Amino acid sequence: MTFQPRMTSRREGITLLEDLRWRRWNGAVADVWHAACSAGARGEYLSKDPRLFVVLERNGPCSDLKLSPNATEVVSGRQEFQLSYIPADMPLWSRTDEDMTIRHLDIHFDVSTLAVRLGEELDAERLATPRLRFSDERIMSLARMIAAECMDPDSHHELYGDGLMVALFIDLMQLGRTPPRKRGALAxxxxxxxxxxxxxxxxxxxxxxxxxxxxxxxxxxxxxxxxxxxxxxxxxxxxxxxxxxxxxxxxxxxxxxxxxxxxxxxxxxxxxxxxxxxxxxxxxxxxxxxxxx
Incomplete structure (x- = not known):
């Protein structure tokens, strides 16, 4: 069955400036959004699958992020902190106090498919731990190349974007080389x-x-x-x-x-x-x- 991101959202004061650009690979769907946010714009997002949110371009101040609607702890960010990892089933709220435009990339991960592809069970605790507004130069470089594949889907072979996506996921989950398990014979x-x-x-x-x-x-x-x-x-x-x-x-x-x-x-x-x-x-x-x- 083809992986479909299972995400719901409610937005106020946010207008799309371009048609959505997206690509599907074996284990992920990536999409690029370009939107205008008016002062006071807000959004509520919930996905059944973990995702990585990447700010590609921003014209205006950073929006505030929080993991519950009444949370007192608000994650504000600077321009260099452009990455946010949101686990599955974890709601996210955002609010912008001033006018801004933003182009961002969302990568939705199909964890079961990626675990099979990587040949290992993924760390459940790491998958369930949010990381809002962090910076990582290598992940950001890979994300920009994935976004370019979404914007120009005919530029490279399918395996090019597929390889970028897997490399990004390995870096994001901090997966290292595991020693080969010694396998016994059949009983x-x-x-x-x-x-x-x-x-x-x-x-x-x-x-x-x-x-x-x-x-x-x-x-x-x-x-x-x-x-x-x-x-x-x-x-x-x-x-x-x-x-x-x-x-x-x-x-x-x-x-x-x-x-x-x-x-x-x-x-x-x-x-x-x-x-x-x-x-x-x-x-x-x-x-x-x-x-x-």
């Missing part, structure tokens, strides 16, 4: 469940996700654990079992090579021949003739 019951499944379904393509779900592991962890248990990657094991079935069918002189290729789930006879020769050093026909002689 005997897990290995039997998986190999029995492969045996029963070897004449069709089997997705790695199917095998991992059988033993309730991530695909990455499962691949390492399976190889630790068998010495082979899952697809190599599957291929060996499939070719064993092919050899059994070759022993049946009543089946042509075309029929065997079709029954074993290969695209055609040529595909079967390539795989068979690569694994066993000879063609299916040669194997059959050698067995008959």
């Amino acid at each position: 005997p019951w897990q290995l039997k469940r998986v190999t029995d499944f492969i045996e029963a379904n070897c004449l069709r393509n089997i997705r790695l996700q199917e095998l991992a779900e059988l033993v309730e592991l991530s695909q990455s962890y499962f691949s390492h654990a399976f190889k630790a248990a068998t010495g082979l990657a899952p697809f190599q094991w599957h291929q060996q079992v499939r070719l064993k079935k092919v050899r059994e069918m070759l022993a049946n002189d009543g089946m042509t090579l075309t029929e065997i290729a079709d029954a074993a789930g290969f695209a055609d006879q040529a595909h079967l021949t390539r795989v068979f020769r690569r694994a066993l050093g000879q063609t299916p026909g040669a194997w059959r003739r050698a067995r008959a002689s």
Whole structure:
């Protein structure tokens, strides 16, 4: 399902000066707003997803920010403090006492997708901690390049903006390189469940996700654990079992090579021949003739 930012807002005295510019990447949506705020303008914002608010340009004084409508602690800012991280489900109020115009970038993060992409569980406490009006030169540089991609979506390859967004999120969450975890082999019951499944379904393509779900592991962890248990990657094991079935069918002189290729789930006879020769050093026909002689 495509990620959609889940944000509600109420604004008074704020007028958009340009159409919204936005981009979607795998794990985030970024949008650029250009607005005019009259004296006394105010806004109330609530998002179901964490977001980063970035002031790109401002003509006029900074607005005040607070995390509850009646809060006595108000976060006022200077021009150099242009970043604010707002956690999911945390309301934010803003107020401007004088006329101003502002261009800002909002990046809405899809945390579950980013955790999968980064291959690690994200720090829940860090995700839930607000950071209003802070300064970080590297994050700001990345944010400006992301905003440029929103303003001119045809300027670079899709992966360019995607890489910028992931780099910004890593910096924002202060994610460091984690040492690789030592992964053990599958337990005997897990290995039997998986190999029995492969045996029963070897004449069709089997997705790695199917095998991992059988033993309730991530695909990455499962691949390492399976190889630790068998010495082979899952697809190599599957291929060996499939070719064993092919050899059994070759022993049946009543089946042509075309029929065997079709029954074993290969695209055609040529595909079967390539795989068979690569694994066993000879063609299916040669194997059959050698067995008959």
